Amino acid sequence: MRILDMKDYTTAATLYWWSVTTLGAIGLVIAGYATLLLPPSMLVQALIGGAVAAFVGLFPVRIPGSKTAIAAGEIFIFLIMLLYGPAPAVVAAAVEGFIASCRASRRWTSRIGTPAMIALAMLGCANFLENVRANTVLDGAGSAVLLSVLLGFALLYYVSITLLTSTLFALKSRSAFTPIRWLKKLGWMGFAYMASASVAGLLYLTFARFGLPVLLVAVPLIAMFLSTLHFYFQRKDADERHMEELRASESRFHSAFTHAAIGMALVSTEGQFVHTNKAFCDMLGLANGELDEADLRRLVHQDDIEPLKELIDKMIAGKLSSAHTEVRGRHRDGSDVWMSLNLSLARDWQFRNYNLIVQAQDITARRRAEAELYHNAYHDNLTQLHNRTHFMEQLNRAIARAGRGAQHQFAVMYLDFDRFKMVNDSLGHKAGDELLVNVAKRMRSVLRPNDLLARLGGDEFGILMEDLHSERDAVELTERIQREVQKPFVLGTMEVSISASIGITFGANGYESSDQIIRDADIAMYKAKSNGKAQYAIFDASLHAQVSTQLKLENDLRKALGSGQIMLEYQPICTLRDRRLIGFEALVRWNHPERGTLQPSSFIPTAEETGLIVPLGNWVLSEACRQMHEWRHISGSSTLGISINVSSLQLSQPGFVNLVRQALEAAQMQPSQLTLEVTESVLMDGIDHAVETLRELRAMGITLSIDDFGTGYSSLSYLAKLPIDALKIDRSFVERMGRGEDNEIVKAIFKLGQTLGKQVYAEGIETGAQLEMLRELGCEYGQGFLLSRPVGAERAGNFVASRNHVRELAAVA
Numbered sequence: 005m006r007i008l009d010m011k012d013y014t015t016a017a018t019l020y021w022w023s024v025t026t027l028g029a030i031g032l033v034i035a036g037y038a039t040l041l042l043p044p045s046m047l048v049q050a051l052i053g054g055a056v057a058a059f060v061g062l063f064p065v066r067i068p069g070s071k072t073a074i075a076a077g078e079i080f081i082f083l084i085m086l087l088y089g090p091a092p093a094v095v096a097a098a099v100e101g102f103i104a105s106c107r108a109s110r111r112w113t114s115r116i117g118t119p120a121m122i123a124l125a126m127l128g129c130a131n132f133l134e135n136v137r138a139n140t141v142l143d144g145a146g147s148a149v150l151l152s153v154l155l156g157f158a159l160l161y162y163v164s165i166t167l168l169t170s171t172l173f174a175l176k177s178r179s180a181f182t183p184i185r186w187l188k189k190l191g192w193m194g195f196a197y198m199a200s201a202s203v204a205g206l207l208y209l210t211f212a213r214f215g216l217p218v219l220l221v222a223v224p225l226i227a228m229f230l231s232t233l234h235f236y237f238q239r240k241d242a243d244e245r246h247m248e249e250l251r252a253s254e255s256r257f258h259s260a261f262t263h264a265a266i267g268m269a270l271v272s273t274e275g276q277f278v279h280t281n282k283a284f285c286d287m288l289g290l291a292n293g294e295l296d297e298a299d300l301r302r303l304v305h306q307d308d309i310e311p312l313k314e315l316i317d318k319m320i321a322g323k324l325s326s327a328h329t330e331v332r333g334r335h336r337d338g339s340d341v342w343m344s345l346n347l348s349l350a351r352d353w354q355f356r357n358y359n360l361i362v363q364a365q366d367i368t369a370r371r372r373a374e375a376e377l378y379h380n381a382y383h384d385n386l387t388q389l390h391n392r393t394h395f396m397e398q399l400n401r402a403i404a405r406a407g408r409g410a411q412h413q414f415a416v417m418y419l420d421f422d423r424f425k426m427v428n429d430s431l432g433h434k435a436g437d438e439l440l441v442n443v444a445k446r447m448r449s450v451l452r453p454n455d456l457l458a459r460l461g462g463d464e465f466g467i468l469m470e471d472l473h474s475e476r477d478a479v480e481l482t483e484r485i486q487r488e489v490q491k492p493f494v495l496g497t498m499e500v501s502i503s504a505s506i507g508i509t510f511g512a513n514g515y516e517s518s519d520q521i522i523r524d525a526d527i528a529m530y531k532a533k534s535n536g537k538a539q540y541a542i543f544d545a546s547l548h549a550q551v552s553t554q555l556k557l558e559n560d561l562r563k564a565l566g567s568g569q570i571m572l573e574y575q576p577i578c579t580l581r582d583r584r585l586i587g588f589e590a591l592v593r594w595n596h597p598e599r600g601t602l603q604p605s606s607f608i609p610t611a612e613e614t615g616l617i618v619p620l621g622n623w624v625l626s627e628a629c630r631q632m633h634e635w636r637h638i639s640g641s642s643t644l645g646i647s648i649n650v651s652s653l654q655l656s657q658p659g660f661v662n663l664v665r666q667a668l669e670a671a672q673m674q675p676s677q678l679t680l681e682v683t684e685s686v687l688m689d690g691i692d693h694a695v696e697t698l699r700e701l702r703a704m705g706i707t708l709s710i711d712d713f714g715t716g717y718s719s720l721s722y723l724a725k726l727p728i729d730a731l732k733i734d735r736s737f738v739e740r741m742g743r744g745e746d747n748e749i750v751k752a753i754f755k756l757g758q759t760l761g762k763q764v765y766a767e768g769i770e771t772g773a774q775l776e777m778l779r780e781l782g783c784e785y786g787q788g789f790l791l792s793r794p795v796g797a798e799r800a801g802n803f804v805a806s807r808n809h810v811r812e813l814a815a816v817a
Contacts (some may be wrong), residue, residue: 042088050088083204129164154204225537250578391459417482420506426656483540675706681710735768735788737753754781766787775790
């Protein structure tokens with residue numbers, strides 16, 4: 005049958021169910037047939053009693069704390085049994101059982117099996133009682149004997165039903181059959197049956213004496229009793245639910261309090277801990293419960309006690325219902341623990357005293373992060389000096405103080421380190437950073453305690469000196485700084501020397517903002533830089549015009565690089581014996597739209613200072629090689645060479661060697677046709693990266709020459725090791741030839757070149773006498789106005805195309 009869902013039944017349970025159900029059904033059919041054979045009056049009374057039992061069964065009373073319920077139907081079933089025998093009692097019990105099973109379960113296995121088991125149990129127990137009555141005169145015996153027998157019957161009935169049902173459960177769950185456990189578990193049912201049997205016995209005795217009216221009176225009384233019992237159980241159940249809710253609420257609060265991720269504590273208004281959770285103890289490095297009876301104020305930093313006490317007092321006074329604050333707690337190890345406290349006030353359960361509910365969170369990490377952010381906002385990450393933001397704020401305060409009186413005068417120094425960019429580009433940014441850190445340490449060592457040193461950006465630093473006695477104080481500090489930073493710095497295996505250009509301005513100039521002061525100190529610094537290395541300058545009004553001109557030149561140069569204003573002229577290089585053209589030196593010119601053609605001396609220093617020399621020099625290299633490619637098609641010669649000046653910043657660029665190689669390949673030039681000229685100072689400054697770059701270039705076949713030789717301070721032992729092919733005698737020595745000892749200087753340079761195996765060139769040849777003396781010394785190559793002035797690319801091309809170089813050159817000499 006589909007309505008019999010027995011998927012959860014074992015084979016044994018299924019067999020047992022069918023057996024019991026079949027026996028119960030047979031017994032029920034037999035009992036029904038026997039009931040129909042009763043006399044009509046008795047049959048009617050039995051049916052009325054059964055109907056009452058079934059009706060009462062529709063209104064059970066649920067037992068509190070249990071899923072089961074009891075009804076008064078058993079009273080009438082037992083009474084029917086006493087009055088009319090076992091048969092109608094079996095039918096009434098089966099009907100009442102069916103109603104109860106329909107109320108408790110939706111499964112038809114229960115709705116069919118339960119009435120069958122009840123019918124089977126009632127059939128056996130009722131027939132047993134009937135046999136006892138037949139063999140014993142109970143009706144004439146005392147009521148106590150009858151009631152005792154009925155109680156025994158009820159107990160037997162309870163055991164029978166319990167055994168029948170528990171056996172089925174055991175078979176379904178494949179568990180051990182333990183009837184004692186089930187009898188204890190369903191003990192309430194046994195007491196209910198015995199109570200019902202007692203009432204049925206009393207009704208039976210009364211009925212025997214007074215007749216049917218007694219039953220009619222008993223029904224409403226029983227109904228009233230059941231109603232009262234129902235409302236009592238309902239009230240009791242509500243009370244138990246309320247108590248259970250209270251216990252659950254208390255359990256939830258205790259669990260939340262104990263296991264909360266944040267610190268929780270109950271503290272008296274006097275500051276004594278009443279109860280704490282583990283998180284609060286862990287926050288302070290204490291064992292769980294160690295805070296109990298401790299004093300809150302003793303666990304708070306001394307500086308935070310009074311503000312915390314004021315908050316608590318306001319809460320007790322009713323001015324605040326809750327409060328939030330942040331205090332430093334004392335960890336067991338002595339360190340500070342920043343805590344965010346949320347405080348609220350609550351009475352105890354007797355409403356006698358106030359307690360504080362404290363919620364605490366460890367915000368130490370956040371506080372440290374905030375402190376770090378504040379530090380980073382006002383400090384330089386590299387040198388740990390104050391940064392520009394802090395410097396400008398302090399400078400504005402100094403301006404405000406200076407406005408109050410002459411005793412609050414101050415000075416500002418703006419520092420920039422000469423040659424720092426070259427060191428940074430050649431040795432790398434890491435070395436440059438290390439140099440800045442060491443420079444900062446040295447400067448700090450010579451400052452007064454109240455002087456403010458800040459890194460303003462790059463290699464620019466600012467110093468604020470307050471409470472000056474005289475302007476001389478600032479000058480003396482400047483001199484101390486210059487002496488200190490000029491001492492060599494050791495960067496890895498390298499020893500590097502730098503110097504500082506320093507601009508000074510004074511608060512007595514009547515400044516209104518920090519920007520004005522920085523502007524004028526910067527102007528003075530540029531003035532110092534233009535005077536040479538390791539200089540300082542004090543600002544005065546005349547510097548504005550100079551700096552404005554310099555800044556305009558810098559801006560114009562930036563525009564000129566991309567607008568075609570930069571051009572090249574070429575000065576021929578010849579053999580001195582027969583004036584034969586062997587190559588050109590490319591010389592950069594600036595066709596300024598307002599100032600006309602500018603010579604290199606007027607803008608190259610600015611290009612080097614601003615770093616524009618790198619794109620400018622790279623353009624010169626590319627353009628000169630391109631021009632050589634054109635001349636090659638004119639002359640067909642592959643021996644003509646070009647000389648190009650390169651700066652130290654170009655040599656420091658990581659990709660410079662590849663840039664040269666690409667320029668040669670684009671112009672289809674041989675590396676031997678290119679000569680790169682570097683100044684003597686670049687090689688003598690000990691920049692390993694630049695020397696290594698020169699070695700790579702020389703290995704490619706490019707000729708390397710020292711320009712303006714003799715103006716530096718070369719070490720002969722070091723000079724012999726440099727990757728150099730040629731020396732170019734500076735024009736200052738050539739133009740003084742014929743004046744005594746200057747001849748000897750040129751002669752010494754020439755002999756030095758021969759000794760070192762270097763080719764020697766002379767530049768600046770302007771007279772025939774100079775030419776003759778150079779010939780007598782054995783100098784083979786040279787350039788100068790006597791031979792030819794620098795010319796444009798077209799005129800130089802004519803030289804290349806001419807078969808008579810001497811005549812062409814003489815025409816422009």
